[in-house]
Amino acid sequence: MTINLEGKIALVTGASRGIGYFTALELAKAGAHVIACARTVGGLEDLDDAIKAAGGSAATLVPFDLADMNAIDALGASIFERWGKLDILVANAGVLGVISPIGHVEAKSFEKVMNINVTATWRLIRSVDPLLSRSDAGRAVILSSGAAHKCRPFWGPYSASKAAVEALARTWAGETQRTPLRITSVDPGATRTAMRAQAVPGEDPETLPHPSEVAKAILPLVGPDVTETGKLFIVRENKLVDYRLPE
16 A cells, blocks of 8 residues: 655654664655654764655754753744644654663663653653644554563563553543544564664574564554554554453
C-alpha cells in the first residue's frame, strides 16, 4: 500500500540512528517534511543526506537533548511559528538504563530512564498536542516495548518507563477520540539497534530484523486512512491489539 504524505509535517525524535532514523527516512520518501530531533548532529546530517538522495525535501534538523525540558517546549512554539500545525509525531527516543536487580539500581540511573522515557514524552505530547489538533488528520506514534508487559527480571526501570509511556498514550487517545487525531503505541520487538546490543551483548544482531523493516511497518500507522486509536501495534505480528484489564 502506497502512503502519500505530500504536504505533511512530521516530527521524529531519536532520528539520528536506528528505528527513528529509518522512520524519518520513510516519512520523507512518502512526501512528508521531516523535523528530525536527536542529540547527535552527525547522525542528523547523515539522515538529511539520505533523505535528499531518496528524492525528499531537506529535513529540518533540531539537535537537542530530550532532558532539556525547556527545549521541548520551545520546539512546539517554533513549529507553530513556522508551519502553524503538526501532522505526524513519532516519539521514538528513549534510553535503556541498566539491566540490574531493582534494589541495585542507582537513583540517578533510575531517574534518567524515567526522565527521558516518561517525563520527556509527556512534555513532548503537551508541546505538540495543540499543533496536532490543527491538522485535518493528526497522527501520533509512541514507541513502546514488549518490556512494558513482560516485566522480565532485571529490566525494572525500562519496563516501568515503557508501561508508563503506554498509559500516557492510551489516556491521550481517550481524551482525543472524538477528534481527527489518531494515536498508536508500537511494540517493535527485538530489533538490530544499538540499544538492543547494549541490552543483550551476546546476541547475534544478524538474527534480528533491521530497523528499516520496523520503519516500513510504522509508516501505514500515520496515513490519513487510519481510523483506530488507543491501540498497540505489534510489529512482529503485524497487527493492532486492544489493551485489557488483568484477569
